[in-house]
Amino acid sequence: MKLRNEIKNKSWWKDFVIGMLATAVGVGLTFEVNSLVERHNHHQAQRQAAMLAIYDINETIRELRTYRLREDAFFQAAMYLYTHPEELETVSMDTLWMAAEYLTFTPAYTPEWYDDSTEKVFTSGMDILSNLGDITFYDNIQECYMKRRNLLNCIQMSATFKKPITEDFVTEYRKRVATADLNYNGMMSRKAMAGLIREMCRVQEVPLYMQKYLTRDRLFQQLIDDLVNINQENQFIMNISNEDMQRFVERHVNQTMAAKPGILVGCWTTSHDRQDITYTFRKDRTVTSATDMVWKIGMYVEQEDVNVSILAPLSFSINGQWTLDGDSLRLCFDPATVEIMSFSVDFSSLPKSALERAKDSLSIYQQQYLEAVRQQIQEKTMWAWSTRVSLGKSGHIMFWEEQHTLPWGEVETDKTQLLKSR
Numbered sequence: 001m002k003l004r005n006e007i008k009n010k011s012w013w014k015d016f017v018i019g020m021l022a023t024a025v026g027v028g029l030t031f032e033v034n035s036l037v038e039r040h041n042h043h044q045a046q047r048q049a050a051m052l053a054i055y056d057i058n059e060t061i062r063e064l065r066t067y068r069l070r071e072d073a074f075f076q077a078a079m080y081l082y083t084h085p086e087e088l089e090t091v092s093m094d095t096l097w098m099a100a101e102y103l104t105f106t107p108a109y110t111p112e113w114y115d116d117s118t119e120k121v122f123t124s125g126m127d128i129l130s131n132l133g134d135i136t137f138y139d140n141i142q143e144c145y146m147k148r149r150n151l152l153n154c155i156q157m158s159a160t161f162k163k164p165i166t167e168d169f170v171t172e173y174r175k176r177v178a179t180a181d182l183n184y185n186g187m188m189s190r191k192a193m194a195g196l197i198r199e200m201c202r203v204q205e206v207p208l209y210m211q212k213y214l215t216r217d218r219l220f221q222q223l224i225d226d227l228v229n230i231n232q233e234n235q236f237i238m239n240i241s242n243e244d245m246q247r248f249v250e251r252h253v254n255q256t257m258a259a260k261p262g263i264l265v266g267c268w269t270t271s272h273d274r275q276d277i278t279y280t281f282r283k284d285r286t287v288t289s290a291t292d293m294v295w296k297i298g299m300y301v302e303q304e305d306v307n308v309s310i311l312a313p314l315s316f317s318i319n320g321q322w323t324l325d326g327d328s329l330r331l332c333f334d335p336a337t338v339e340i341m342s343f344s345v346d347f348s349s350l351p352k353s354a355l356e357r358a359k360d361s362l363s364i365y366q367q368q369y370l371e372a373v374r375q376q377i378q379e380k381t382m383w384a385w386s387t388r389v390s391l392g393k394s395g396h397i398m399f400w401e402e403q404h405t406l407p408w409g410e411v412e413t414d415k416t417q418l419l420k421s422r
Helices: 002-083 093-103 117-122 126-132 135-157 167-175 190-200 205-211 213-237 242-253 352-358 362-378
Strands: 266-272 275-281 286-301 306-325 328-333 339-343 384-392 397-405 411-420
Touching: 002 093, 002 117, 002 135, 002 205, 002 213, 002 242, 093 190, 135 213, 167 190, 167 306, 286 328, 306 362, 339 362
Parallel strands: none
Antiparallel strands: 266 275, 266 411, 275 286, 286 306, 306 328, 306 339, 328 384, 384 397, 397 411
């Protein structure tokens, strides 16, 4: 009996010890697994933050290269016209416009390559440093942003970048331009633009500004080289490959899905350049574009010696066809179907004395403007185009991307976002 009790006691103790060990091992494994999961999640968060910073700097490099290419083309246009004044009346309007923009100062201008929204995230506090986990990488990111800020400050403050022509110079010239040399949007004709460039080239500071072109260009190239080298080091430090970056862009930047005919059917609205445009896509592959906009009519009032901009609210529609082939959306509108739904002219910006003189003719002027507007709409050359199309994950946002080559050789991508209303 005594031996049997001892055996029972030993068996109970054995079961107790095994149970305790199993519990301890289970708790230990749970903590270890949780720790591994936490470390993995933290590591992934570090990589995501690092790739966001690398992507932002890569975008800056891309924008800087585009900006530098554009500046070179604009410089070439300005220099050619400065050294060939006899050809001012024969060169293209694009060349005249490029030269004028190259030489004219625009206040409160921030270049396209400077977007500090991501920079603010990475300079907001020491929490970012702990999340990134690598002091060298963090310092590299700060150095990239510092170099970018330094170039922006140089553009805004240095005499090397100070453009020689002011907006007041252009405004004063416009006052002397005859109404016949302004179109219905108040833009100058080629003859008027040629005259403007001729007067610009007489300004003493113009040749001095163009002589400093190479200095400005070297500063841009130096920043591009620095950012490329630092970002390559960043990817090496964080063990991020080019394939990793591509997957990051596809997952977090290009969050779209393919367009399908059934989803496109409906009304889609976009706003651009003070225009509200609604496209109504139908199942039978017809489409109607309805536009609400404010037309600007430039006018020089000679007796009062003043330029005014007359506003003319306009609504019109046009019908056409649409086809979808893969990710290519083709729109083809018929100018003969243009319908002016509403049009009015606000003459209130005219001087009172001019209004008094023309009060009996205002309705005639409005009708003339209406016919001119209708003609411009119908003669528009871009009533048929193709665009790369995609949809947001919700199916309520549509993206259009169109590429075209600018006069200076740069390939530009126009992006349009449309919202589905019903």
